[in-house]
Amino acid sequence: MNDTYQTIANSSVGKALFNAINLPIPVILERWQPGQASFIDGRVLVGAAEGGSAMDTILATLKAAPGAQLAVLANNGNASELQKQAAAAGVNADNYTATREDDTRFKGLVFDATGIENPDQLKALWAFFHPVIKKLDKCARVLVIGRTPETLSGAARVAQRGLEGFTRSVGKEIKRGATVQLIYAEAGAESQLAAPLQFFLSPKSAYVSGQVVRVRQAGFDAEGFDWQRPLAGKKALVTGGSRGIGAAIARVLARDGAEVIVLDIPPMAEDLNKVAGEIGGHTLELDITSDEAPGIIARTAKEHGGLDILVHNAGVTRDKMLGNMPENLWDMVLNINIASQLRINEQLLADGAMGEGGRIVSISSIAGIAGNTGQTNYGCSKAAVIGMVDAYREEYANQGITINAVAPGFIETQMTAAIPFTIREAGRRMNAMNQGGQPVDVAETIAFFASPAAQGLTGNVVRVCGQMMLGA
Ligand code: NAD
Numbered sequence: 123m124n125d126t127y128q129t130i131a132n133s134s135v136g137k138a139l140f141n142a143i144n145l146p147i148p149v150i151l152e153r154w155q156p157g158q159a160s161f162i163d164g165r166v167l168v169g170a171a172e173g174g175s176a177m178d179t180i181l182a183t184l185k186a187a188p189g190a191q192l193a194v195l196a197n198n199g200n201a202s203e204l205q206k207q208a209a210a211a212g213v214n215a216d217n218y219t220a221t222r223e224d225d226t227r228f229k230g231l232v233f234d235a236t237g238i239e240n241p242d243q244l245k246a247l248w249a250f251f252h253p254v255i256k257k258l259d260k261c262a263r264v265l266v267i268g269r270t271p272e273t274l275s276g277a278a279r280v281a282q283r284g285l286e287g288f289t290r291s292v293g294k295e296i297k298r299g300a301t302v303q304l305i306y307a308e309a310g311a312e313s314q315l316a317a318p319l320q321f322f323l324s325p326k327s328a329y330v331s332g333q334v335v336r337v338r339q340a341g342f343d344a345e346g347f348d349w350q351r352p353l354a355g356k357k358a359l360v361t362g363g364s365r366g367i368g369a370a371i372a373r374v375l376a377r378d379g380a381e382v383i384v385l386d387i388p389p390m391a392e393d394l395n396k397v398a399g400e401i402g403g404h405t406l407e408l409d410i411t412s413d414e415a416p417g418i419i420a421r422t423a424k425e426h427g428g429l430d431i432l433v434h435n436a437g438v439t440r441d442k443m444l445g446n447m448p449e450n451l452w453d454m455v456l457n458i459n460i461a462s463q464l465r466i467n468e469q470l471l472a473d474g475a476m477g478e479g480g481r482i483v484s485i486s487s488i489a490g491i492a493g494n495t496g497q498t499n500y501g502c503s504k505a506a507v508i509g510m511v512d513a514y515r516e517e518y519a520n521q522g523i524t525i526n527a528v529a530p531g532f533i534e535t536q537m538t539a540a541i542p543f544t545i546r547e548a549g550r551r552m553n554a555m556n557q558g559g560q561p562v563d564v565a566e567t568i569a570f571f572a573s574p575a576a577q578g579l580t581g582n583v584v585r586v587c588g589q590m591m592l593g594a
Contacts, residue, residue, distance in 0.1 A: 182344070297554075329559035340578035342575055371561075394407065410466065455500055533559045559587070
């Protein structure tokens with residue numbers, strides 16, 4: 123769907139006018155272009171609090187971005203040490219001295235905060251970011267790497283938890299399409315940081331900001347990994363794949379090399395065939411709530427040699443205030459949006475149709491986090507998706523399978539086009555990007571979790587909401 127406000131605001135006349143009357147100008151976000159050689163282009167400043175352990179992976183990851191020019195902050199104590207570390211990793215890093223006057227602009231700021239052990243040491247954040255936070259390029263990326271608080275105790279746990287408030291506040295200050303995220307890595311999981319670093323530094327995460335992910339120890343080895351086609355040889359199934367976000371997911375998974383089965387209800391057959399035809403995929407016409415659905419899905423998966431990726435995207439809204447909500451609308455939403463997912467997962471695993479290396483990603487919603495008027499059924503089902511991720515992450519981890527959720531905010535689809543104008547406009551603007559996201563933004567986040575490189579990520583919920591004011 124078109125965002126007319128954004129189009130006018132970005133025209134030359136509109137820009138002058140909107141600036142004059144102080145209206146927000148939603149920037150045109152930079153998104154990933156197929157064939158793009160580097161996941162980040164431009165100057166990237168790296169820094170670290172003393173005692174950090176993530177810098178080797180940060181440097182190795184940035185080395186794989188030919189378009190990145192690295193710098194370390196000279197007026198941040200340990201710059202020469204970092205410069206040496208970079209040289210040892212085979213990366214050239216300039217020594218950068220920040221002054222108020224210089225007009226250097228940064229496409230990325232990456233700070234290793236894993237060494238922070240008490241609240242006093244949080245000052246390292248100020249020391250690194252204060253001189254440079256106003257020097258961000260359009261659509262710049264800010265990342266803080268911390269140590270998973272739940273794996274710590276005492277003052278270190280307290281301080282690491284503080285990083286969340288810091289990054290989320292930075293997200294609300296930086297403008298012009300810039301994003302900020304916090305990646306927590308448990309001790310020993312540093313080597314698993316490559317996937318989240320690449321994703322969150324790249325334009326693939328255009329509409330994701332203010333998020334926190336947790337990375338665990340896992341066996342993924344970045345050496346020689348094909349980041350351009352990370353899903354080559356993988357088989358994926360996307361429910362509700364005939365249109366909207368589901369179709370975008372199918373396209374992105376296919377772009378990344380996966381063989382995709384798109385599933386939707388029989389009345390959507392025409393659209394379903396179109397999507398499958400476009401991506402060289404397969405179709406499965408099925409109502410996921412039917413009694414036979416789990417068995418048919420498991421059987422289809424096995425016919426294709428087993429499933430590596432399952433995306434629970436099919437979902438519906440049937441909004442009514444609770445007092446006016448008929449039983450059938452409650453049942454329908456809960457059944458499609460969550461109950462059917464549990465049945466399908468169970469059958470797939472019981473039948474061995476998904477095993478080691480499997481990826482389950484389910485679509486929650488911002489309504490499942492913050493709640494929404496008229497959406498008791500929908501909010502309940504989408505919060506339950508988060509519950510599913512929580513409940514099964516350990517059990518599935520034992521089988522080498524990850525389970526994560528993506529919670530979209532306002533995404534431009536037929537679902538949101540049906541919202542009355544004023545509510546729709548409010549939904550679009552009430553986020554740090556002042557605009558709605560595109561289906562591809564959700565799809566990119568799904569593909570990130572679906573990658574073999576994301577073996578260390580399970581039990582996460584990432585919102586794709588432009589850092590929405592609701593529940594953010
Ligand atoms: P959509 O209505 O365009 O697509 C949903 C698809 O699911 C449709 O093709 C539909 O036929 C299919 N589906 C519904 N019931 C089914 C069933 N029983 N069996 C098989 N397929 C079924 O919606 P969308 O906007 O693309 O949303 C996709 C997902 O993202 C949903 O889970 C939705 O709740 C979630 N979401 C969307 C937004 C948004 O802003 N659009 C925000 C938050 C969450």
